[in-house]
Amino acid sequence: MEGYFWRFTDVAGGRVVIALNGVNQSDQGPWATLGLAGHPGRFLRAVEYQEGAADRSALGASAGPAFRGTARELHVDLGPDARLDAVIHDAVPWPRRSLGGSSIFQSVPALNQYWHPWLLGGRAEGEAVLGDQRISLDGTAVYAEKNWGRGGFPPAWWWGQAQGFDDPGVCVAFAGGVIESGPLRTEVTAVVVLLPDGTLIRLGDPVINPARSSISRAGWRSASVAAGASSGVERRSSRPWSTGGSSAPLRRRRVAAHPAQAPCRPSPDGLGMMYRMPSATGTVPTGVAAILAPVVERLDARAEGGRGFALRFWDGSELPATPGWVDPPAVVFRTPDALVRMIRRPGELGLSRAYVAGELEAEGDLEDTFARVKVWRYAPFERGDLIPALRAVRRLGILRRPEPEPPACEARLSGRAHSHKRDSDAIQHHYDVSNEFYQRMLGPTMVYSCAYFDGPQDTLEAAQTRKLDVICRKLGLNDTHRLLDIGCGWGSMLIHAAREYGARAVGVTLSEAQAELARERIREAGVEDLCEVRIQDYRDIADGPFDRISSIGMFEHVGEANLPLYLEKARSLLADDGLFLNHGIVRAQGAAMDPNTFAMRYVFPDGYLHTQGAVISAFEAAGFELRDDESLRPHYARTLRCWAENHDAHRELAVAEIGAERERVWRLHNVGAALGFDCGDLSLHQALLAPIGGGPEFETRIPDYRS
Structure with a gap:
């Protein structure tokens, strides 16, 4: 079972709203228990949902259209009188993402629970409907956590959380349970306290500083004894509340800690000595490299082929690539902040932020470096790596450094x-x-989607023109047709359809800059009498029907929940004898998408990539028949490399025009996406659709696409 919990606290108004998602496994597959509750008012709605999904690596849980929650937003729909929609701003994430609230003791025998606070603060924007109440969540404090375990639950367990202390920067949370084994019975409780300066105190390691809790309807008190000094957190209330969780707000809360508090913070005692050890290359590392070598070399031993790149640090020290690699590139940590970001935000986000900020650099070919790093990062991080890692970051002072602000160009x-x-x-x-x-990156065709290459000597311009023509021919376009291009970009499809096939073309975009240049290009092409460009949301188009519809590289933006709406809208705008071509990126993996990827934060905010299987099912549900489907995956990898070459040829101009950070975003995006298409994580499909029982009678598969 995996449980996810979001709490929104209106301290001044004395109100709390809570959302829960428990994802369970059965022989028939995953299912979910969903809950929405509010106080005051004693509102509670709980439902069982026959599907569910959870993301072990992030705060992410879903259950069809009824529930979708991440660290950035939450959507709950349990009926017209039990709904919540909120966006989370200024999130205060758990600073040690790889460790849960119980530190190294993540799984206590017989307790079967891993408790992980995930957001220790944040500010919400949105609203909830609880019964006959419509509640604004604007400005409410946010807390979120996740739990999972095996083998059922202990005989008794408890948890709680509180915000709204005298200092609003304080957040307290705890969880615990009873362990029984034969005649033996004991309690285990973990407590975390976030202080205003960002310090995180974690109490409850069963051996180092065991914690005890006292819980009643009047409040709770948790305390720990370590090194002969007591430290505690207290919550008091004059209102009834459930001891099963912190479900009611307090008029006054305080942190009550005894003066001798320092021993309760993570102690440097026992971390041991750092020994200088020869690296795999036989050289003796020095400086920062020597401190990190014990951890890096453990990962090197598990990585397929070792580590094909050097690691160079801000003090000039280096860990060379493992033996056997020819001309290995180097990953350069220019400042300690790069390492801080990667530890505080493990995975793609920390690495991306460090690169975009210029704190992390690749010396050598960027795509080659990126590919080697990607392989090495698959090396599993095992429990035995934890102590050497803690030793290293403690000695480098990384845990004391605040996490830098995200780069300014992050969405x-x-x-x-x-x-x-x-x-x-x-x-x-x-x-x-x-x-x-x-214009410099895409070339003269100004087409920002996958090209259609005819061979290794083909140019990007020829391949993009061929792609536009293939789409027109798949659609059977002619001068009697009225064409709608959803997401028309800079007007290239409109111009080609009007100039080469005489079609009357309407394009919609949400980008004012795109619309301005598209109209200028249409005038220069002399087809302004056949083409119209609108700044308009596809959901607002009301002047159908259209004989033909194209959507080229747009449906990635519509979002997971809106895919049915997007297709239903296209069907409503298409004539019964018409055709619709959808050209878009899909992904290979069916697991929930991580919102904390480089692409989501810097390139395609709010974007979503569906699997092709899900897309085809959605086509049918919207009333479409799939006439033709073609994968252009290898073509997109080559397209991206052409864009990368164009970008690199004009890097200085790009930096001067859009800034150093954004220039690095595009450099990384082009090579990273090319690798994604190469390995099959990503693909591109052109799907030709007709209304079920309708569409034209002619054969729509064209045998000579490339001619």
């Missing part, structure tokens, strides 16, 4: 996900960079 969207305004903001973040920048 910071607000409002309800996929609302008209937020979608417009997301599109402008991506596309309103600079028309001149895109």
Whole structure:
């Protein structure tokens, strides 16, 4: 079982709203228990849902359209009188993402529980409907956690959380349970306290500083005794509340800690000595490299082929690549902040932020370096690596360094996900960079989607023109047709369809910069009498029917929940004898997408990649028949490398125009995405659709696409 918990606290108003998702496994597959509760008012709605999904590596749980929660947003729909939609801003994440609330003792025998606070603060924007109450969540404090375990639950367990102390920067949470084994019975409790300066105190390691809790309807008190000194946290209330969780707000809360508190913080005692050891290359590392060598070399031994790149640090010290690699590139940590980011935000996000900020650099070919790092990162981090890792980061002072602010170009969207305004903001973040920048990178065709190559000597311009023509021919386009291009970009499809096939073409985009240049290009092509460009959301188009519809590289932006809406809208706009071509990126893995990836934070905010199987099912559900489906996966890898070459040829101009951070975003995006298409994590499909029982009578598969 995996349990996910979000709490929104209105301290001034004395109100709490809680959302829960428990994802369970059965012989028939995963299912979920969903809950929405509020106080005051004693509102509670709990339902069983016959599907569920959870992300072990992040705060992420879903259950069809009824529940979708991450560290950035939460959507709950348990009926018209039990709904919640919120976006989370200024999130205060758990600073040691690889360790749970019980530190190294993540799994206590017979307790079967791993408790992991995930957000220790944040500010919400949104609303909840609880019965006949409509509640604003704007400005409420946010807390979120996740739990999972095996073998059922202990005989008794408890948890709680509190915000709204005299200092608003304080957050306290605890969890515990009873362990029984034969005649033996004991309690285990873990407590975490986040202080205003960012210090995290974690109490409850069963051996080092065991904690005890006293819980009643009047409040709770948790205390720990370590090194002869007591430390505790107290919660008091004049209101009834359930000891099963912290479900009611307090008029006054305080942190009560005895003066001798320091011994209760993680102690440097017992971390041992750091010994200088020869590296795998036979050289003796020095400085920062020597401190990190015991950890890195453990991972090197598990990585397939070892480590094919050197690691160079801010003090000039280096860990060479493992033996056997020819001309290995180097990953350079320019400042300790790069390591801070990667430890505080393990996975793709910390690495991406460090690179975009210029704190992490690749010396050598970027794509080659990126590919080697990706292979090495698959080396599993095992429990035995924990103590050497803690020793290293403690000695380097990494845990005492605050996490740097994210780079300025990271997307910071607000409002309800996929609302008209937020979608417009997301599109402008991506596309309103600079028309001149895109012209240099994309080339004269200004087509920002996968090209259609005919051979190794084919140019990008020829391949993009061929792609536009293939789409027109798949659609059977002619001068009697009215064409709608959803997400028309800079107008390339409109111009080609009007100039080469005489079609009357309407294009919609949310980018003002794109629309301005598209209209200029249409005038220069002399087809302004056949083409119209609108700044319009696809959901607002009302002047159908259209004989033909194309959507080229747009449906990645519609979001997971809106895929049915997008396809239903396309079907409603398409004539019964019409055709619709959907050209878009899909992914290979069916697991929930991580919102903390480089692409989601910097390139395609709020984007979502579906699996092709899910897309085909959605086509059918929307009333479409799949006439033709073609994968262009290898073509997109080559397209991205062409864009990367164009970008690199004009890097200085790009830096001057869009700034160093954004220039690095695009450099990393082009090579990273190319590798994704190469290995099959990503693919590109052109699907030709007709209304079920409708569409044209002619054969739509064209045998000579490349001619």
